[in-house]
Structure formats: C-alpha cells, structure tokens
Amino acid sequence: MGKKRQKLILLLAVKAGEIMMKAGAEIYRVEDTITRICKACGIESVDVFAMPTGIFVTLDNGDEEDSTHTYVRRINSSETDLNKISRVNDFSRTFTTTDMTVEEGMEVLDEIEKERKYPVGVRVACASLAAGSFSVLFGGNAIDFCLAFIIGAFCYAMSRALSHLDINFFIRGLCCCAAAAFFALIAAASIGSADYDMIIAGCIMLFVPGVAITNSIRDFLSGDMVSGLGRMAEAFLTAVSLAVGAGIVLKFWDVFGGIVL
Amino acid sequence: MIYLLTQFVLALFATLAFSVIFRVPVKKIPACMVVGALGWITYIIAVHYMSSPIAGCFAGACTVGLLSAICARVFKEASTVFIIPGILCLVPGYKIYSTMFELLREDVMGTAQTGLETLLMAGAIAVGLLVMGIVIGLVRILVKKAQAIATRQ
Numbered sequence: 001m002g003k004k005r006q007k008l009i010l011l012l013a014v015k016a017g018e019i020m021m022k023a024g025a026e027i028y029r030v031e032d033t034i035t036r037i038c039k040a041c042g043i044e045s046v047d048v049f050a051m052p053t054g055i056f057v058t059l060d061n062g063d064e065e066d067s068t069h070t071y072v073r074r075i076n077s078s079e080t081d082l083n084k085i086s087r088v089n090d091f092s093r094t095f096t097t098t099d100m101t102v103e104e105g106m107e108v109l110d111e112i113e114k115e116r117k118y119p120v121g122v123r124v125a126c127a128s129l130a131a132g133s134f135s136v137l138f139g140g141n142a143i144d145f146c147l148a149f150i151i152g153a154f155c156y157a158m159s160r161a162l163s164h165l166d167i168n169f170f171i172r173g174l175c176c177c178a179a180a181a182f183f184a185l186i187a188a189a190s191i192g193s194a195d196y197d198m199i200i201a202g203c204i205m206l207f208v209p210g211v212a213i214t215n216s217i218r219d220f221l222s223g224d225m226v227s228g229l230g231r232m233a234e235a236f237l238t239a240v241s242l243a244v245g246a247g248i249v250l251k252f253w254d255v256f257g258g259i260v261l
Numbered sequence: 262m263i264y265l266l267t268q269f270v271l272a273l274f275a276t277l278a279f280s281v282i283f284r285v286p287v288k289k290i291p292a293c294m295v296v297g298a299l300g301w302i303t304y305i306i307a308v309h310y311m312s313s314p315i316a317g318c319f320a321g322a323c324t325v326g327l328l329s330a331i332c333a334r335v336f337k338e339a340s341t342v343f344i345i346p347g348i349l350c351l352v353p354g355y356k357i358y359s360t361m362f363e364l365l366r367e368d369v370m371g372t373a374q375t376g377l378e379t380l381l382m383a384g385a386i387a388v389g390l391l392v393m394g395i396v397i398g399l400v401r402i403l404v405k406k407a408q409a410i411a412t413r414q
Contacts, residue, residue, distance in 0.1 A: 025341060080283045082342045089339040117284050130278035133271040137301075138355065201355050210352025211345060213379070217387035235357065243361030 006043070006069055008102045010059055013037040014071050015109050016088050017048070017055045021075050023084035026215070027224045030055070033092045037105075040096040052078065052230050080211070087112045120160060127156035127206050135202025143194050147187045148202035155180045155203050170241045173207055177245030180204060185253050204242055209235035265302060272301035272350050280346045289342060292332045296347040300325040304351055318382045321351045322389025330397045344390060353382040 013034045020030045031048040034057055038046040049056040058070045091112065095105050117123065131152020132145040140148070155176045162172045180203035181196075188196035216231035276297030280290045304321035308314055329343035356379040363371040 024345075029339070029341070080345065082345060083284045083286050086286060086339055086342050118281055123282055126278035126281040130275050130282070133275040133278070137268065137271050137275065137350065204358055205354055208354030208358055210354030210357065210383075211349065213357060213383045214348060214352050214386050217380075217383050218390065221387055221391055236361075239357040239361045242358050243365055246358075247362060247365040 024080040128153035134205040140198030173241035174245040177242040181246040181249040272298040301350040319385040322386040326393025
C-alpha cells in the first residue's frame with residue numbers, strides 16, 4: 001500500500017470523526033467510526049484517541065518498510081447537530097459495506113459538512129415554544145406561558161446574534177440570561193398573576209447545559225475520563241455564566257426597583 | 262388525568278422545539294416527540310409513587326433508552342438521534358442553574374444540597390441509559406442464539 005493512499009485514508013477517517021465530534025457525538029461513536037473506516041480500507045493497526053477538543057489517529061500497516069502516519073486534529077467549536085451524526089453514521093455503514101473509493105467518500109463528507117441548520121426564523125419560533133412549554137412544566141400558568149414564549153424568542157435571537165459576532169460563550173450566556181431575568185421582572189411587575197421565577201426558568205432552559213452534564217457522566221461511565229472532565233467543566237462554566245447574569249439583574253432590581261416603580 | 266394530558270402535550274411541544282434546534286432529520290421528529298413525552302410522563306408517575314426525583318429520572322431514562330433503541334432499529338438510525346431530544350425534559354438543567362445561583366447568594370448548605378441532587382439526577386439518567394443499553398444488547402445476543410439454535414434443528 002502506497003504512502004499516498006494511507007494518507008488519504010487517514011484524512012478521510014479524521015474528517016468523518018471531526019464532523020461527528022463537532023456535531024456533538026459520543027466519544028465511543030467517533031472512535032468506532034474512525035476505526036471502522038480505516039479497517040475497511042485494509043489498514044491493520046489503528047489507534048484513535050478522541051476528546052471533545054481534539055482527535056489523535058495513528059495508522060500503521062505492520063510491514064517493516066511501511067511508515068507510521070499520525071494525525072492530530074484540533075476541534076474548536078461544537079454545536080449539536082443530530083442530522084450530521086446520523087448522516088456520517090450512514091456514510092460509515094455504506095463505506096464499509098460497499099466498495100466506495102476514498103475519493104468518493106471524501107466528496108460525500110464534504111457535502112455533509114456543508115449542511116446548514118434549519119432557518120433562523122424556524123429555530124427562534126421553536127425556541128420560544130420550548131421556553132413557554134418548560135415554564136408550564138415547571139409549574140407556571142397560562143400567562144407565564146405567553147410571557148416566556150415572547151421573552152424566549154427574544155433571548156434565543158439575541159444568543160444567535162452574539163454567537164454570530166464571535167462573542168465568548170461565557171459572556172453570551174451571561175447577557176442572554178440577564179436579558180431574560182430583566183424582561184421577566186418587568187413583565188411580572190406589570191402583570192399581576194405572572195411569576196417571574198417560572199418565566200426565567202422557562203427561558204434559561206434554552207441555554208442550560210443539562211445535556212452536557214448528562215453526557216459528561218455517560219463519558220465517565222464508558223471510561224473516557226478526560227472527556228468527562230472536559231464536558232463537566234464546560235457545563236459548570238455555562239451554569240455559572242447563567243447564574244451570574246440572572247444574579248446581577250435580580251440584585252440590581254432589589255436595590256433600584258423599589259425606587260423606580 | 263387532565264394534568265397528565267397537559268403535561269404530555271407540553272412535553273411533546275418542548276421535545277419538538279429542541280428536535281428542531283438540534284436539527285433532527287424531519288422524518289424522525291414525530292418519533293423523537295413521542296419518546297421525549299413518554300419519558301417525561303414516566304418521570305412524573307415515578308416521582309408521584311416514589312417521591313424522589315432521582316428515582317424518577319432513572320425510570321424516565323430507562324423509558325427513553327428503551328424507546329430510542331426500538332426507534333433506532335425501526336428507522337435504521339443512530340440511537341443518539343432519539344436519546345438527546347428524549348432526555349431533554351428530564352435533564353436537571355434548571356437545577357444546575359439554581360445550584361450556581363445559591364452559590365452566588367453564599368448559601369453553602371443550599372449549594373451542597375442542590376448540587377448533589379443535580380449530580381445524582383444526571384447520574385441516574387446516565388445509568389438508566391446505560392442499563393437499558395446493556396439489557397438491549399443482551400436481548401439481541403439471546404435472540405441471535407435462539408435463531409441459530411432454531412435454524413440448526
């Protein structure tokens with residue numbers, strides 16, 4: 001097997017892993033996909049070490065003349081995108097069972113990588129629906145639903161705008177949660193039967209790292225300690241940013257609210 | 262009964278919304294909604310009878326894990342596609358926030374209590390999914406063995 005072909009296989013496998021990791025797949029699924037793709041191309045020994053922030057792959061064909069190829073891919077951002085996970089999963093199944101060439105595989109992966117999320121308008125509408133539903137699931141009433149619906153839409157749109165401007169995730173969470181708390185307090189002060197706690201609870205469900213903390217424990221349970229720690233730290237930092245945002249607004253409201261209203 | 266029905270409908274909505282945000286393929290969104298809503302209903306019933314949110318999370322996660330595995334089989338899809346939206350109603354997102362909020366208010370006892378409960382709930386969900394994964398794996402192996410024996414005879 002030529003060195004060039006081995007390099008192409010390595011690039012293909014790392015790309016598949018990168019797309020999956022960026023879309024928020026589990027560690028074992030990423031490692032499994034990379035290993036399967038390499039083995040399907042006839043590479044004898046494959047070692048993968050994947051973390052949420054990077055993927056390391058080493059290929060070796062075992063012969064004395066063959067050289068060892070290693071690839072390190074840094075992963076910066078990640079955003080949950082289940083369609084990409086599902087498509088790369090399909091891809092690895094077809095790649096390993098049919099005789100698709102490496103070049104064709106690369107084209108398919110390029111196409112998957114270019115996919116965009118649903119339109120922003122649809123996502124904002126859904127985010128507001130989620131905020132409203134959660135505020136009632138946590139014990140709010142119909143008025144809380146309507147208010148959380150409106151405030152949730154605003155907060156989600158704001159978070160999209162801030163992430164478009166490449167603002168750090170800590171500041172983003174802080175600003176969004178502060179806005180949610182501020183509008184919830186105003187709404188609760190002007191409408192008697194609304195409960196600001198329930199509205200805030202509904203709105204911040206859009207940003208809280210519940211899935212991140214559950215996934216981090218799933219990583220721990222499957223033996224990926226480093227990834228578990230990483231995701232746990234991310235979850236805690238996000239939670240701190242949200243609490244700081246809401247905390248600042250509630251504190252200021254306590255101090256100044258009485259004077260203004 | 263009406264209470265359960267409203268909760269079911271709202272959980273359907275919440276899961277629908279997050280399925281769109283997480284970009285589940287359009288054809289699988291209805292299945293995700295049902296998985297998420299049934300998980301939440303299991304949680305409510307379990308909390309009602311066992312009066313512990315941790316046990317509730319475990320029961321809910323078991324339901325989600327089982328249904329996700331079935332859906333994954335039926336739709337020939339990675340089970341993550343159903344698990345992530347499905348556990349969204351159960352995950353202790355608000356609890357993490359209130360833990361940090363109590364920390365900011367310098368309420369150390371409150372922080373410890375809520376924080377521990379958060380970790381245990383997240384752990385219960387993870388263990389529930391893990392247990393279901395193992396059970397389904399065992400069932401699959403047993404079915405294969407049974408088929409092998411049946412074809413031999």
